[in-house]
Amino acid sequence: xxxxxxxxxxxxxxxxxxxxxxxxxxxxxxxxxxxxxxxxxxxxxxxxxxxxxxxxxxxxxxxxxxxxxxxxxxxxxxxxxxxxxxxxxxxxxxxxxxxxxxxxxxxxxxxxxxxxxxxxxxxxxxxxxxxxxxxxxxxxxxxxxxxxxxxxxxxxxxxxxxxxxxxxxxxxxxxxxxxxxxxxxxxxxxxxxxxxxxxxxxxxxxxxxxxxxxxxxxxxxxxxxxxxxxxxxxxxxxxxxxxxxxxxxxxxxxxxxxxxxxxxxxxxxxxxxxxxxxxxxxxxxxxxxxxxxxxxxxxxxxxxxxxxxxxxxxxxxxxxxxxxxxxxxxxxxxxxxxxxxxxxxxxxxxxxxxxxxxxxxxxxxxxxxxxxxxxxxxxxxxxxxxxxxxxxxxxxxxxxxxxxxxxxxxxxxxxxxxxxxxxxxxxxxxxxxxxxxxxxxxxxxxxxxxxxx
Numbered sequence: 454x455x456x457x458x459x460x461x462x463x464x465x466x467x468x469x470x471x472x473x474x475x476x477x478x479x480x481x482x483x484x485x486x487x488x489x490x491x492x493x494x495x496x497x498x499x500x501x502x503x504x505x506x507x508x509x510x511x512x513x514x515x516x517x518x519x520x521x522x523x524x525x526x527x528x529x530x531x532x533x534x535x536x537x538x539x540x541x542x543x544x545x546x547x548x549x550x551x552x553x554x555x556x557x558x559x560x561x562x563x564x565x566x567x568x569x570x571x572x573x574x575x576x577x578x579x580x581x582x583x584x585x586x587x588x589x590x591x592x593x594x595x596x597x598x599x600x601x602x603x604x605x606x607x608x609x610x611x612x613x614x615x616x617x618x619x620x621x622x623x624x625x626x627x628x629x630x631x632x633x634x635x636x637x638x639x640x641x642x643x644x645x646x647x648x649x650x651x652x653x654x655x656x657x658x659x660x661x662x663x664x665x666x667x668x669x670x671x672x673x674x675x676x677x678x679x680x681x682x683x684x685x686x687x688x689x690x691x692x693x694x695x696x697x698x699x700x701x702x703x704x705x706x707x708x709x710x711x712x713x714x715x716x717x718x719x720x721x722x723x724x725x726x727x728x729x730x731x732x733x734x735x736x737x738x739x740x741x742x743x744x745x746x747x748x749x750x751x752x753x754x755x756x757x758x759x760x761x762x763x764x765x766x767x768x769x770x771x772x773x774x775x776x777x778x779x780x781x782x783x784x785x786x787x788x789x790x791x792x793x794x795x796x797x798x799x800x801x802x803x804x805x806x807x808x809x810x811x812x813x814x815x816x817x818x819x820x821x822x823x824x825x826x827x828x829x830x831x832x833x834x835x836x837x838x839x840x841x842x843x844x845x846x847x848x849x850x851x852x853x854x855x856x857x858x859x860x861x862x863x864x865x866x867x868x869x870x871x872x873x874x875x876x877x878x879x880x881x882x883x884x885x886x887x888x889x890x891x892x893x894x895x896x897x898x899x900x901x902x903x904x905x906x
Contacts, residue, residue, distance in 0.1 A: 463807045464753040465760050473763035480770040484777070512626055513640055515689070517647050519579070520619050522686045524648040526586045526679055527615055528655030530608055531738075532758075533663055533675050537593075538601065549864035551601055552739075553857060555609035560853040563613025567621075567846025570614075571839055572706055575622035578614055578842070579690050585611040587683035593676040616731075617845035620644065620829055625838050637833060638776055641826035645769035649762040649822070656758060701839065709837075714844050719835050719895050722888040723828070724848035726786070729885035730824055732852035733793065733878040736859075740871050741814060744800065745807060757811055764815035768822025775823070782827050783893035787886045789820045789827075794882035796820075801875035831892075855881075 538548055570578040585607050592604055623644070627637045662674035701709065714720050741761075745752045775785050796813045799805075805813075836844050859877065862868045 462751040462753055464756045465811060469760055470763065473760070473767055477763070477767050477770050480767070480774070484773055512630065513636065513643075516619075516623055516626070516640070517643055519686060519689045520623075520644055521647045521651045522682055522689065523579075523582060523615060523619060524651035525655045525658070526583075526682050526686070527612060528652035529659055529675055529679055529682075530589075531652075532656045532659040536663065537675075541601075543601065546864070549860060551605045553860050553864070554602060555605045556853050556857040556860065558606045559609045559613045560850055560857060563610055564846050564850040564853070566610070566613055567617045567842035567844070568706075568710075570618055570621065570842035570846075572701075572703060575618055575625055575842065576690060578618040579622055580687060582611050582614040582618060583683045583686040583690065585614070586679055587687070590676045590679035590683060594680065613846065613849070616849060617842050621838075621842040621845065624833060624841060628838055634833075635776075638826070638830055639773065641829040642769045642772040644829075645772075645822055645825045646766050649765040649769070653759045653762050656755070660755070706840075710840055710843060713837055714840055717835070719892055720844060722892045722895075723831055723835060724844065725851075726790075726885040726888045726892075727828055727845070727848040728851040729881035729888075730790075730821070730828070731849050732855050732881050733797065734821065735852065735856050736874050736878040737797075737814075737817065739856075739860075740875060743871060744875075745810060750807060752807060757814075760811065761814055761818045764818040765822040768819035768824075769826060771819075771823050772826045775827075776830075781893065782830055783889045783896060786824060786827050786831075786889040787893075789824050790882045790886035790889065793817055793820045793824075794879045794886065797875050797879035797882065801872045801879060 535548075538551075543551075566578065589604050589607050589611075592600075620641075623640050624637065627640065658678060659675050662678055742754055745754065745757070775782075796817050800810065800813055832841060832845070855877070859869060859874050863871075863874065
């Protein structure tokens with residue numbers, strides 16, 4: 454008599470999605486009520502702006518639309534990019550090479566694009582982002598066997614631009630039009646919220662276009678979608694575009710950058726924290742799938758992906774609550790970084806069931822959703838607008854260098870394990886917590902900046 458071994462594939466319960474959705478809905482719906490009870494001392498909610506701020510709302514809506522399109526472009530390649538490589542017969546060793554080439558381009562070229570953005574204007578750099586995606590889409594659509602080396606370099610450069618250009622554009626426009634600081638804070642957390650939602654949408658679009666029963670015919674469909682989205686993004690950014698006047702020469706910019714950025718220890722702490730969180734996020738997205746499927750475990754990764762992004766949305770919706778409660782941003786970041794570091798430490802050195810791992814991954818992303826707008830708020834306090842892009846792009850250089858190093862050690866020399874990479878990310882998060890603690894001691898007193906409040 455034969456023995457039948459039944460194998461089950463783990464997938465999250467539908468109640469998880471319902472819980473995340475309801476939590477985000479309640480967080481956003483109860484916030485105006487909470488702020489109305491504390492109106493004398495708290496900032497108004499994003500739904501309570503007076504009619505005089507309608508230009509602010511118009512720009513915010515236009516910007517979030519463009520940012521959502523850009524986020525879908527970023528998410529579309531990340532969702533089906535690995536499937537595309539497998540379809541064309543790319544081996545794992547070649548995939549590692551592509552990653553190394555991409556991070557090398559982000560390190561040696563992308564690190565300086567922020568400096569260029571400050572000089573030529575943020576809108577132009579956002580246009581370059583869409584143009585790069587348009588070129589990659591046309592390249593992959595028009596060639597039967599596209600050169601993934603070229604496409605990978607362009608995509609990594611586009612990702613580098615995405616990491617700083619849109620935020621800088623939003624800050625410069627808010628300041629130029631004289632909007633209130635609370636409006637800018639809203640834009641920060643809405644960016645994280647819409648970015649996460651757009652990545653979920655890109656997964657839906659990618660799965661629908663590729664299809665499971667007609668892979669050979671549909672493998673190029675996401676490239677067509679990327680072309681259309683890039684064209685729409687170019688049109689939206691170019692609408693009523695009148696250019697950005699150059700406010701300083703390259704020599705003046707270099708002098709200002711040395712004096713205001715490299716000469717300020719507080720900005721060094723901010724840059725270190727940004728590099729640490731960027732490094733930990735990169736490590737997570739490289740290793741989350743191998744960690745879940747370790748020891749031959751079967752998992753529906755496509756169902757866990759939106760769960761993680763939903764947790765990120767939930768974390769971003771917590772940001773306005775903390776701001777309205779008049780908590781110091783540095784204190785919130787210290788605790789968030791410590792929680793993330795502890796989570797990654799447990800993941801690195803303790804074998805766990807899939808459900809426990811997914812819970813820890815979700816908590817990690819809740820903290821990420823809170824950290825990203827909080828760091829953006831601190832940059833607004835300490836970094837001059839005209840130097841913001843350069844500061845942000847250079848702050849990511851150490852993270853890209855570290856990722857490139859560990860990928861080479863892991864992919865080529867096999868000298869480190871996945872658990873060691875996760876442990877490095879945890880150490881980085883603890884370092885970021887220390888930077889925030891020191892920044893609080895060195896921070897501005899009173900707790901203000903030079904922008905309009």
